[in-house]
Every structure is written in C-alpha cells, then in structure tokens.
Amino acid sequence: MIGSISGAVQGSRAARRCRAWVQCVGCLGAGGVYHSTSCVDCKQRTELKMEEASPKMKAAYIERHGGPEVLQYGDLPDPVAAAGEVVVDIVAASINGADWKVRVGDRKQPTFPYVLGRDFSGIVSAVGEGVTDLRVGDAVFGICDFGHEGTYAEKIAIKAALVAKKPDALSHVDATALALTGLTAMSAIEDTLNLKRGETILIQGGAGGVASFAIQLAKHIGARVITTTSARNHDYVRSLGPDEIIDYNERDFTQVVSNCDAVLDTVGGDVAQRSFAVLKPGGRAAFIASGPQAPKPDRSDVTSLRPPAERARKHLERIAHLYLTGAVRPPEVKLYRLSEAVDAHRLSESRHFRGKLVFKVR
Secondary structure, rough: OOHHHHHHHHHHHHHHHOOOOEEEHHHHHOOOEEEEOOOOOHHHHHHHHHHHHEEEEEEEEEEOOOHHHHEEEEEEEEEOEEEEEEEEEEEEEEEEEHHHHHHHOOOOOOOOOEEOOOOOEEEEEEOOOOOHHHHHHHEOOOOOOOOOOOOOOOEEEHHHHHHEOOOOOHHHHHHHOOOOOHHHHHHHHHHHOOOOOOEEEEEOOOOOOHHHHHHHHHHHOOOOEEEEEOOOHHHHHOOOOOEEEEEOOOOOHHHHOOOOOEEEEEOOOHHHHHHHHHEEEEEEEEEOOOOOOOOOOOOOOOEEOOOOOOOOOHHHHHHHHHHHHHOOOOOOEEEOOOOHHHHHHHHHHHHHOEEEEEOOOO
C-alpha cells in the first residue's frame, strides 16, 4: 500500500510538470533525482523521489486493527542502529500467539504502520556507537524488549544486550523457534514455579511451542510431568518425554489428575480456572495465556502466578546451552514467507497446530 500511494502521488506531480524541471547530473547515480530552483511543485516531487531512493526493506505490517486480512506486505524504511543497538538482517522470525492479539487490538499500539513480531534470528549488518561485543557478520538470535516489536521484516534495530550469538549447530529457523518459547518456559518452570526434582507438574497444551520446551525442561530437572493434548498430537507430545498424556477430548483432566505440586497453563480461558482443582494444598500455578494478570484462584490454599519472562542475553545463552547439551530440542516447525502473513495468522489464531510457526525471511 505504501508503494502504491507514493506512486499515485508521484504520477500526479509528473502530469503537471513545469518547464523549470532540470535533471541534476550529479544525482544520476542515485536514481536520477530531479532538482529545480523555480517551481514549488517540482520541489515537492523532488522530495518524493528522494524518499523513494532511500533504502527499503520488505515487511509484514498493519495500518489498522482487525482480522488477519489487515496484514499487509510491502516496503518500509530500513532501520538504523542507534547508540547501543545493532541492525540485524533477519533470516527467520517466529509467529507467536501474542502477535494476533496485538493485531486485533487487545493491546493498542500508538502508531501505524506497525510491524508485529517479537523474536528472530539473523546476521548483524550494522553496529551502533558503544557496541563492542558484537560485530558485523555475527550470527545472532534475540527477543524484542517489552513493548517493542518488529521482527516481521527483513531488518530490525535492537539493543545489543537483547541478542546473543547463535551457535553454529543451531539453525536460524530453530533458534527463533526456541527463543521466546524457551524464555517463557524457563521463566515459568525455573524462576516462577521453582520446580524441583521429584515434584509433579501438569502442563496444559503440551503440543504448543512453550509447552513443548517446558515438558523437556521439567524432565531435565527431574520432575514428573503430566500434560494434555489431542489424540492427533499424542505421538509428537510423547516424543518430548512426559510421564503421562491426557487426551482432553476424551477425559476431563480434573477427574484424573490430583495432588500436583505445580501447574503451567498455556491454554487460558476455562482451562486456566479449572487448573487450580488439581493442585495440592500449598501448590502453585503459572499462567501465560490469561493476560497480564494471573487468574484469581477459587481456593485460598494455592498460589496463582504470572511469569515475567525478563528479556536479557543470559537467558538466550541458557537456551543455547540447553540445546547444545541435548536437554531440549526444537519444536516441530511450519514455515511461511513474510508475504503469507495472513495465512500464518489464521492458523495461529485457530490454535490447531503443533510446535511453532516461523517466517523464513531469507
């Protein structure tokens, strides 16, 4: 849309071009920018052409809130690294459940056009002032800071402290598939629930990206893991190593699970509220799909928690370590192009998939 609007305006200017137009020979190499000293109209068109000559990247973005159809694919200006930042040429970017919630307007954004997306993997292409620990050419992966997005694009400028070097053994697609899901799972399992060896945890929605990582991490810690999923995802979820799988279409988990030390809910809604029933007295539950606040329990002897998922390089380095040591493996991935963002969001919003949805950007 941006390109078509610009083209329409430019065509209108050209139709009424005056005789004062001259072409500056010195600008031919930069796209033949026109200059004039006597025509306001020509000056306006000069500014348009100079803007068109500035570097552009492809991106998937929104200019209003709404359904998947509001996603557009087109050109936006290249980002520039400020002090303490790097520009990364994105190779792969994740599609997360939070993205479509931003798209529909659950979390209002101040300005349009707005580029969605929170985690990515790619190659550093520019380094801002003060950055000494990363260089152009470094392969990195990262997660945007709270309140910031922009990974549905060919490039992103981001604080250097929020990215980590990507191990050679970890592909760009798998790195982005593990980034935010891994951070969220670690924040929930280790920092929020403080899960211990020998404890029992119920992880709701075992086929999802966060739950897939959480199941493996909980087993790595030495906990007993129960999870829920549909029958069609049993084989995939079983490969992650849980001790027990409950088909939520066949059995009510509150009737077959009890006395849990902890719950991690990745589903939300009624499932979240009913999860309190399976906890033992003194149990704790963490929720990542119930909004910014954890739901209020209907009993006084359990604790309801919302993981903070703090952004920092150290968490990304731990994800890489867990992968390299074999403690976790990447989730199953379904790939899309940026130009297929509408289709990707339709599937993401349906929640009828397993693993992760990822944009292969380049």
